[in-house]
Amino acid sequence: MPTVVPPEVRRARLAVSALFLTNGALFANIVPRLPEIKETLGVDTAVYGLLLAAWPLGSFILGLLAAPLMRRFGSAPVAAVGTVLIAIALLSAGFAPTAILFAIPMFLGGALDAIVDVGQNTHGLEVQRRFGRSIINSLHAIWSVGAVLGGAMAAGAIALGVPVPVHLAIAGVVFSASALIAWRFCLPRTGERSLDDTAGAAPVVPTVRPGIRTVALLAALVVIAIAGAMVEDLGSSWSTLYLSDSLGAIGAIAATGYIALIGAQFVGRILGDRFTDRFGSVTVARAGGILIALGLGLALAFPTIPGTIIGLAAAGFGSATIVPAAMHAADEMPGLRAGSGLTFVAWLMRLGFLFAPPAVGLLAEQTDLRTALIVYPIAGAFVVLLAFTLRPRRVAHEGAAA
Numbered sequence: 001m002p003t004v005v006p007p008e009v010r011r012a013r014l015a016v017s018a019l020f021l022t023n024g025a026l027f028a029n030i031v032p033r034l035p036e037i038k039e040t041l042g043v044d045t046a047v048y049g050l051l052l053a054a055w056p057l058g059s060f061i062l063g064l065l066a067a068p069l070m071r072r073f074g075s076a077p078v079a080a081v082g083t084v085l086i087a088i089a090l091l092s093a094g095f096a097p098t099a100i101l102f103a104i105p106m107f108l109g110g111a112l113d114a115i116v117d118v119g120q121n122t123h124g125l126e127v128q129r130r131f132g133r134s135i136i137n138s139l140h141a142i143w144s145v146g147a148v149l150g151g152a153m154a155a156g157a158i159a160l161g162v163p164v165p166v167h168l169a170i171a172g173v174v175f176s177a178s179a180l181i182a183w184r185f186c187l188p189r190t191g192e193r194s195l196d197d198t199a200g201a202a203p204v205v206p207t208v209r210p211g212i213r214t215v216a217l218l219a220a221l222v223v224i225a226i227a228g229a230m231v232e233d234l235g236s237s238w239s240t241l242y243l244s245d246s247l248g249a250i251g252a253i254a255a256t257g258y259i260a261l262i263g264a265q266f267v268g269r270i271l272g273d274r275f276t277d278r279f280g281s282v283t284v285a286r287a288g289g290i291l292i293a294l295g296l297g298l299a300l301a302f303p304t305i306p307g308t309i310i311g312l313a314a315a316g317f318g319s320a321t322i323v324p325a326a327m328h329a330a331d332e333m334p335g336l337r338a339g340s341g342l343t344f345v346a347w348l349m350r351l352g353f354l355f356a357p358p359a360v361g362l363l364a365e366q367t368d369l370r371t372a373l374i375v376y377p378i379a380g381a382f383v384v385l386l387a388f389t390l391r392p393r394r395v396a397h398e399g400a401a402a
Helices: 007-041 045-052 054-073 075-095 099-131 136-160 164-184 212-246 251-279 281-301 305-319 322-331 340-366 375-390 394-401
Strands: none
Touching: 007 045, 007 075, 007 099, 007 136, 007 164, 045 054, 045 099, 054 075, 054 099, 054 340, 075 099, 075 164, 099 136, 099 322, 099 340, 136 164, 136 251, 136 322, 212 251, 212 281, 212 305, 212 322, 212 340, 212 375, 251 281, 251 305, 251 322, 281 305, 281 322, 281 375, 305 322, 305 375, 322 340, 322 375, 340 375
16 A cells, blocks of 8 residues: 655655755856856956866865754755855855955855755655655756756846846845745654654664774765766766867757756656666666766767767766765665765765866876766766665664664
């Protein structure tokens, strides 16, 4: 008999979906306007690249604050209030008259984004536990919808000639209000058993020093998450450049590589929960890693424009569930304080966004871009090798605790 889901849990699912949507939409609003901001600041391409690195740098340096903040305030308040602060940081960056005044809010925005990311995923996983089936992949799919929505808003603002500060102010007000309204319908703080160590006679996750096995499992989950993050970043960082410069595709065709990857990833996330419930996270992730390795490997081995676009789509579909699965497994890891595993994996995952593009760029300078892109099918192979670490562990642990 299917589990009856209480109305408040269904409302919480809609609420946390809104948090994912706003998180995806906010940053996407500034991305198409970055060239205008570069011109306003009057910096060259090298300095501009360093300024953009402020976002992932902030998320890496301060991202570990997520776990203590959630234990103090709860995951929903952290996600909702953090969203408002991200909107303020992006607006400050849009107003910035100098490079340093642009870098500071971008650094803080990246830190807040990492904290909000952990908060909304933690709350989403708590709602998933109440549902009794996987919903986390659909939440990440909604994040993708938010990113498309934010990009479309920015494109419309550019077409209408709306100044950057005015555009970012409107987006900030709209999505901040959405996040605060969603907060009202999230699960109450006292209902978050995964965060509230005092909720029962025995905590769900005991606060003991993790052993070598736990550390090794966390390290494997970090590698899996970084691999998934790298494939996501491939679309925005290199797909258009590779198709246009290396394969000679015209601008409109070159842009379809990114669209193919993100579009296939969205479809994969919509189907991901059903696949995970049916086959298990290990099998789904392993199949995804094979798709990434084969799709991109064949595209690089036999370089054609159609083959590359198909390979990017295969990589996007294959990567759809990898990051959510790694976060879920980390959140269920026994032997860690509540929220610590997910925070740790989400924190180190951002190393993929921070270091993968420069590493590929340096390798491309020594060889060529086609050769440098081989790191992405290798990332898929690592997912295949380490997918066994995604096996659920909380059930056995909870039984021992009981």
